[in-house]
Every structure is written in C-alpha cells, then in structure tokens.
Amino acid sequence: MLFTITTTRQPATDLGYLLHKHPAKVQEVELAKGTARIFYTEASKERCTLAMAIEVDPIALIRHSGNMTESFSLGQYVNDRPYAASSIFSNALSKCFSSAMNGRCKDKPELVDEAMPFEVKIAVLPVRGGEAVLKQLLEPLGYTVQAERHVLDEQFNWGDSRYYTVTLRNTCKLSDLLSHLYVLVPVFDNNKHYWIGEGEVDKLLDKGEGWLDKHPAKDMITRRYLRNLGGLTKRALLALNIDEEPIDEEADEAPTNEKKVRLHDQRLETVNQELLNTGAKRVLDLGCGEGKLLRLLLQQKQFESILGMDVSARSIEIAKERLNFDKLSAKYKERINLIQGALTYRDKRLQGFDAAALVEVIEHLDEPRLEALTANVFGSAMPTHVVITTPNKEYNSMYENMAEDAMRHNDHRFEWTRAEFETWSNAVAAQYGYTVSYKPVGEVNANVGAPSQMAVFSKK
Numbered sequence: 001m002l003f004t005i006t007t008t009r010q011p012a013t014d015l016g017y018l019l020h021k022h023p024a025k026v027q028e029v030e031l032a033k034g035t036a037r038i039f040y041t042e043a044s045k046e047r048c049t050l051a052m053a054i055e056v057d058p059i060a061l062i063r064h065s066g067n068m069t070e071s072f073s074l075g076q077y078v079n080d081r082p083y084a085a086s087s088i089f090s091n092a093l094s095k096c097f098s099s100a101m102n103g104r105c106k107d108k109p110e111l112v113d114e115a116m117p118f119e120v121k122i123a124v125l126p127v128r129g130g131e132a133v134l135k136q137l138l139e140p141l142g143y144t145v146q147a148e149r150h151v152l153d154e155q156f157n158w159g160d161s162r163y164y165t166v167t168l169r170n171t172c173k174l175s176d177l178l179s180h181l182y183v184l185v186p187v188f189d190n191n192k193h194y195w196i197g198e199g200e201v202d203k204l205l206d207k208g209e210g211w212l213d214k215h216p217a218k219d220m221i222t223r224r225y226l227r228n229l230g231g232l233t234k235r236a237l238l239a240l241n242i243d244e245e246p247i248d249e250e251a252d253e254a255p256t257n258e259k260k261v262r263l264h265d266q267r268l269e270t271v272n273q274e275l276l277n278t279g280a281k282r283v284l285d286l287g288c289g290e291g292k293l294l295r296l297l298l299q300q301k302q303f304e305s306i307l308g309m310d311v312s313a314r315s316i317e318i319a320k321e322r323l324n325f326d327k328l329s330a331k332y333k334e335r336i337n338l339i340q341g342a343l344t345y346r347d348k349r350l351q352g353f354d355a356a357a358l359v360e361v362i363e364h365l366d367e368p369r370l371e372a373l374t375a376n377v378f379g380s381a382m383p384t385h386v387v388i389t390t391p392n393k394e395y396n397s398m399y400e401n402m403a404e405d406a407m408r409h410n411d412h413r414f415e416w417t418r419a420e421f422e423t424w425s426n427a428v429a430a431q432y433g434y435t436v437s438y439k440p441v442g443e444v445n446a447n448v449g450a451p452s453q454m455a456v457f458s459k460k
Helices: 014-019 058-063 087-096 130-141 174-189 198-207 218-225 230-240 263-277 292-298 313-322 367-381 393-398 418-432
Strands: 002-007 027-031 034-043 048-056 116-126 144-151 160-172 282-286 305-310 336-340 355-359 385-391 434-441 452-459
Touching (some): 034 087, 130 218, 230 313, 263 452, 305 313, 313 336
Antiparallel strands (some): 116 160
C-alpha cells in the first residue's frame, strides 16, 4: 500500500518540519502487522512530496487476525490486507506521524495552525459503496475527490472491483487532514484487523473532535468505524449529539412531549413521571450514561437532590457536557452531583435517597452478578422506591431481520421475557421487603407486549 502527501506551499520543504521526517533520510517504522517505510520522492522549495509504503507481514496478520472477517474459509490467508489501505494504514499514520496528527511542531510551531494546500494519493483504497460513498464522506470536509476504479482482472471480464486509487486535494491544517484519514479509511473499508472495545469510542471521539459532530454523515461514520457494535455505537452517537438547547433555568414546567417519538424518549419520560408520582425529593440515576434522564430530572423542581452514577468515567464527562454543567447557576449545581462507581459494590454515597432509577441497566450485567447489584441497591442504599426498566425479549420478534436468538445490542448479557422479569423482581421484592408492580413502556402488542418493561418497587 502506497500513500503520498504533497504540498506546494512555499517553502514546500516545511512539510518535513510538520511531519518530523527529514527529506534526506529514509526511515523504517515497525508496526504490529508489518513495516512502514517513509521517504521523499521530491523536496524543493516549490514542491515537496512524502511517501509512505506499508509492507504487511502476512504471518503476523494471521497470528493476530483480531476482528477481521472474510467471507470464505481461507480468508485469513488470502485477503487484500497486504496491498489495500485499511485500519493497518490508520495505525501506521498514528505511529509514524503522531506529533503532526496531534498538532505539534517543535521547530516551527507557527506552522501547526496554518491551512496549506495538500494533495494526497492512496493506492489502493477499498470502498464499500463506491465513489458515491467517497464523495459523501470527503466532500463535506472540503476535499476534491478524484477516484480511479480498478477492474477485477484485465484479462477476464469480471467487472469492476471495490478498489480505487484515490487522489484528494484540500487546503487545511495538516493535523485535520491526518485525523480525517485516520478515521475515514477504516470507514471506507468497513472492516478492522483487531478486536473492537471501549477504547475505540475514545479514539473516534478524540480524532473526530472539531469535525465529526458537524458531519452530515456522522451516523454512518460512527457505525462503520465501530463495526455496528450496538452499545459502543450508541455511546459514541450520544457523545456526538451535544448540540441540544441548554437547560432553561427560568422554566417552571416540565418539557412538552411534542418531540417524543422514539422509544428511548418514551422510556425516559415514563421513568421521569414515575419518579414524580412517588413524591420523592432525593433521587438516584444509577447507570446514568450520558445524562439524558438527569436532564429531565433537573427540570423538575420536586427533585431537590439528584445523584447520577456510572461505571464509565468518559460517560460522566459527556453527561456534564450535555448538561452544560460548568455553566449551570449555583442553584442548579447544588441540586445535582455526578460520580463514578460500580453498582455491584456497596457504596455509602447511595444511601439516604427517596427513589432510584435503573434505566436499561441490568441487562448489561452477567446474570450471576445481579445478586451483588440487588444487595447494593435494595440491601445497602435502600431507597423507598426503585424503578427498573429492561427490554422485553418477546417483543424482539417484531423487529424485521432480527434472528430468533439475537439480542438488541451486542453488549447485552441477557434479555428477559415478561414472565422472567416478573419472577426475578418478585424474588427481589420478597427478599428485601418491597412491593412491586409492573407497567409496559412503549406501544403494546396484544401478543408480545411492549418493547420495554418496567418494575416499580416500593418499600413496605
């Protein structure tokens, strides 16, 4: 795989300072899956071109095949990774040009924020969706796209391949260009050579900062980058959706339901109303995520003290951003607090509250760990009321193209039928001295019930 980057901004050799690579030297950088060789094909005052050739080690690729998927049994041995730009290319960019990507230039720091004319060539780039996808993702970022599509075989009439030699032109900061390529190359390919975990969300948000949240195709970029893994994609999209209106500190009424169309919004509004009905003044949002329920709770004057807790520190940060936490007035800040913590460990900070909500939380735990959660929530914290929602497994049959034994998200450990949820809830209520009632969340189907189910526990 060959990548070149050219500038005509004079003196063009300043490109060497920005990339921290001397034009007179050939450099080799060892990668986990091969070697990147970096050299200049031209270096004059008028024009400078750096080239990076990546040689993939097929043995290393097989040994650590990770998340890469192929459609036939020998796919790990016979594939396009040695010559196609992929997530291996993104890793090479990050390792070889980390300073430039992060906007650092030791010798000429004034160059970092300067928009320069660049021409980039990638040979070859696999694109699922063809030239239309190339333009859909690159043109909103200011790139002029020139794509040469390759045929499958010049001797046989097998048609066009999904591989392109792509030339891009843009006037922008170098750090922006490298960040765009880091994110988008695996998106075009719609594949990765390693396992996808929580850290990939942070990488996406880091490299997408300043442009991804404004991109008209941010949903597609996010889903492809995270390989359509439901929980990770949901967290990333929530993090990117931070352009909501700030909290109106003068509003006396709860928000209207005019925009309530999604199941997620119905669920949050139902839980919000249920907490109001309990008369609680001090409430917990356990597993608060990025803070959507907290936002509703904060708008209710009835709730004098609100505590949100989540196991993810990153989610807490995002929740504060969504709430415009730093800009809240003193009267709002003294009502709300956000903390990091795990629901499977007893935590004295959760004691003394009137009500607690766990919205689509329990299904993310392995079933054997639920006993620790109930001991913490019902046995240690002991709020007077507890509201729990979880998906209704029976309703999954209503979703088209969903396999019979599949779950709604890849990070769910289980999904219960209504009978299973009631059996578990009745046992918890009996063990810890609560009564429990059940309500559907969402539109009810006569045969399979509602998409989500809710249990409301009250201390005897």
